[in-house]
Amino acid sequence: MTHIITGLCLRDGSCVEVCPVECIVPGKPAAEWPTYYIDPDTCIDCGACVAECPFGAIFTEDDVPSAYSAKGGESLNRLGLDGHYEGTNCDGDPVELDTVRQLQAGELVDLTEDIQKNGEFFQSGPGYDAAD
Ligand code: SF4
Ligand code: SF4
Numbered sequence: 167m168t169h170i171i172t173g174l175c176l177r178d179g180s181c182v183e184v185c186p187v188e189c190i191v192p193g194k195p196a197a198e199w200p201t202y203y204i205d206p207d208t209c210i211d212c213g214a215c216v217a218e219c220p221f222g223a224i225f226t227e228d229d230v231p232s233a234y235s236a237k238g239g240e241s242l243n244r245l246g247l248d249g250h251y252e253g254t255n256c257d258g259d260p261v262e263l264d265t266v267r268q269l270q271a272g273e274l275v276d277l278t279e280d281i282q283k284n285g286e287f288f289q290s291g292p293g294y295d296a297a298d
Contacts (some may be wrong), residue, residue, distance in 0.1 A: 167226060168224065168226075171204055173201060175202055176251060178221070181218050185215055186214065187210055190202055191203060196265075199292065204293070205288050206285055211226065230290050231277050242268075244266075245265055
């Protein structure tokens with residue numbers, strides 16, 4: 167199994183700091199790979215990243231919700247969406263995204279769509295080079 171970063175990720179980078187095997191990297195360019203990604207072949211399922219994510223974006227692969235119930239106000243960050251987000255990451259650096267949509271309270275979102283994308287990043291996408 168592995169852990170999966172879903173579209174609730176807003177690129178604040180906190181998870182990278184705690185991963186003991188350094189298998190979490192930011193998608194680059196962000197316009198094509200909008201979230202951070204976990205290398206499924208390297209992740210040891212320690213779970214440290216889950217508690218660190220301020221947006222609750224990380225799940226074990228088996229627990230990624232197909233009907234995530236939005237609290238309202240959080241943003242979904244996914245290719246194809248065109249809303250704008252501005253925030254800061256864990257280092258205080260600005261984060262700007264144009265691939266987001268704000269969720270309505272009670273809205274149900276299928277986050278399992280992000281499982282394949284997470285794997286593709288390392289199989290056919292930029293993978294670790296993106297972190298350089
Ligand atoms: S579960 Fe552990 S090993 Fe896997 S990405 Fe998270 S911190 Fe890294
Ligand atoms: S801690 Fe959460 S929001 Fe921040 S980069 Fe990791 S998955 Fe994304």
